[in-house]
Amino acid sequence: MKILSVSNLNQSFGSRHVLNDISFDIKSGTIVGLVGPNGAGKSTIMKDILGLSDYQSGTITVAGTNTSFQDHRPLKQVGALIEYPGLYPFLTGWDNLKLFATSTANVEKVVSELHMNSYIKKRAGHYSLGMKQKLGIALALVNEPDLVILDEPMNGLDPQSVKDLRDLIKQMAGNGTTFLISSHILSELEKLADDLIVIKQGRIIQHTSMKEMLNRDxxxxxxxxxxxxxxxxxxxxxxxxxxxxxxxxxxxxxxxxxxxxxxxxxxxxxxxxxxxxxxxxxxxxxxxxxxxxxx
The missing domain is CATH 3.30.70 (Alpha-Beta Plaits)
Structure with missing residues (x-):
């Protein structure tokens, strides 16, 4: 079953055409890496899917329902971390999560899974870069979404935290959650992704499996x-x-x-x-x- 479908997506910022007929489908329960050079359009694609940016033409459907800049209703079961976590610094990490969580049980679960218990009751403004990143990831995962979109999720994480996140993503994917992940840490993406979408200058040049990509080498x-x-x-x-x-x-x-x-x-x-x-x-x-x- 397709959880996400992007068809003929085109977007320009002024006279600069940044996305050119972007089309791809993602099946439920898969981990897909979105890779390419800086400025290729990866973050723009993610923002368009999440209704954070408006595009000139094309369609985006989540679980079979069209979504857009004007209509975010299909995104209720989508979690995301784009660029830097948006946190309330004077609230504790726990209270940041409680603002968006559908239940206390969900908060307890994601805090435990990401090993955040030692500092989750401290103010987020006092967190290190890695702690803030983990809280941003926790916000994306707290309501057990069907689709998760992560832009550079390993930024600032120490090796143990990277492994914890990798294990959690694999576990959630095994239970049916779909992930679209953009990362420059290719060694980690290699361990995670089932499929790859390669983008260059606003165009998809490869949509293939990780196995097929590695077999090229x-x-x-x-x-x-x-x-x-x-x-x-x-x-x-x-x-x-x-x-x-x-x-x-x-x-x-x-x-x-x-x-x-x-x-x-x-x-x-x-x-x-x-x-x-x-x-x-x-x-x-x-x-x-x-x-x-x-x-």
Missing amino acids: SHFIILKTSDDRAANSLVVNAGYQVTASQPLTIIESESDEVAKILSLLSENNIEVIDFQHNEGNLEHSLLTVLAEEKV
Whole structure:
């Protein structure tokens, strides 16, 4: 079932056309990353979905109902954090949450899940950057929305808080909540997202799965052996693509090639002293896509 559908979205600020025929669908229970260079239009798309910005043409539907700058009713089951959390500094974190929560139980639950108990009764104005960010995330999640839109949610979070948030997002997605997340911390997005929407200069250039995006990148086997020169000759003669001889670096095109190469070296009495398996990563794959795509 589609929880969000964006169709032919166009938007301009004066003479500058910032969104060009943006169209995509998101299924319930998926985690989707929205990525691209600064100024590509990511935050504008999110603001349009949330009715915070007006667009010139196109349609946006949430759970099958049209939403717009003039009509926010379909957004009742949408939670969001865009840019910086909007907090009341003279209220405690708890009271900030109580202003928007539908029940005290919801507040207790999200505070516990994000491990905020030690400071939630303190005034938000005294919070650190990371504490304010967690409170903003808690505000987005407190009413257990069907769709959550997060813009740079990991900003200011320490490593433990990042892991806590990642685990919570995965748990909620497993229970049917949908997430649209924009983040420049690609290593974290790589661990989270099921799908990716890549935007460049206001146009979608890729809408693909995380698995397909990572498969664009070459995987490398890096070896140090007792006789690198002989090992290099062996693997080249066996048909493998070698990109460097010192250290011996081999492009892996099939999942079973590691075992085959190690077996080949062993049969020829070449000892493997060190071994590294360099997997594809989102940063490299994304930069490749952006460089290849002419907009």
